[in-house]
Amino acid sequence: NAGVTQTPKFQVLKTGQSMTLQCAQDMNHNSMYWYRQDPGMGLRLIYYSASEGTTDKGEVPNGYNVSRLNKREFSLRLESAAPSQTSVYFCASKGGSSYNEQFFGPGTRLTVL
Amino acid sequence: AQSVTQPDIHITVSEGASLELRCNYSYGATPYLFWYVQSPGQGLQLLLKYFSGDTLVQGIKGFEAEFKRSQSSFNLRKPSVHWSDAAEYFCAVGHSGNTPLVFGKGTRLSVIA
Numbered sequence: 302n303a304g305v306t307q308t309p310k311f312q313v314l315k316t317g318q319s320m321t322l323q324c325a326q327d328m329n330h331n332s333m334y335w336y337r338q339d340p341g342m343g344l345r346l347i348y349y350s351a352s353e354g355t356t357d358k359g360e361v362p363n364g365y366n367v368s369r370l371n372k373r374e375f376s377l378r379l380e381s382a383a384p385s386q387t388s389v390y391f392c393a394s395k396g397g398s399s400y401n402e403q404f405f406g407p408g409t410r411l412t413v414l
Numbered sequence: 415a416q417s418v419t420q421p422d423i424h425i426t427v428s429e430g431a432s433l434e435l436r437c438n439y440s441y442g443a444t445p446y447l448f449w450y451v452q453s454p455g456q457g458l459q460l461l462l463k464y465f466s467g468d469t470l471v472q473g474i475k476g477f478e479a480e481f482k483r484s485q486s487s488f489n490l491r492k493p494s495v496h497w498s499d500a501a502e503y504f505c506a507v508g509h510s511g512n513t514p515l516v517f518g519k520g521t522r523l524s525v526i527a
Binding site: 334349406408 | 423448450456457458459460463504506511512513514515517518519520
């Protein structure tokens with residue numbers, strides 16, 4: 302099992318460019334999440350998908366869109382990148398029971414110039 | 415609304431010394447509680463979790479945590495810290511269903527010789 306995988310690992314964009322961060326899990330989990338991590342801010346939830354076909358906004362959704370392509374894949378899109386979106390992005394997934402933990406991917410380090 | 419407070423932003427301990435990282439949560443019902451560790455440049459790894467039963471839970475890498483309902487706390491402890499324990503530690507709280515975990519802002523642990 303690869304667990305949760307994310308691509309790319311690193312990315313540099315110019316302001317206004319668009320890109321999609323990819324996330325996939327092979328644990329047959331229903332729920333998937335996107336977080337961003339900034340120094341001193343901890344992890345902040347951007348969007349999540351409780352099950353295939355549903356998505357919900359988290360704490361900081363502005364400037365982002367998501368797609369739950371199928372049960373395995375959950376992508377995060379930046380339509381017009383801004384320097385404030387420079388961050389490390391983590392994808393996570395979780396099984397169906399309430400006490401199950403979230404499993405995290407290795408992260409994508411994004412810099413917007 | 416749920417919330418998690420980690421009062422210490424940064425802690426420095428000597429190798430071989432004991433460690434306690436504090437975590438306080440706000441939640442009306444019995445929470446599901448988690449501790450994660452993040453090594454530099456890595457994703458988050460689960461150390462341990464509590465959802466019911468014995469209030470002292472054992473985790474990986476020699477860590478343990480104690481749930482104290484009266485104090486709304488879930489502090490992480492280790493009797494003897496190793497240099498490889500230097501990392502960032504996150505406490506998180508969850509509840510029923512597929513709703514996302516709520517994370518604290520993290521405590522960075524430095525280990526000195």
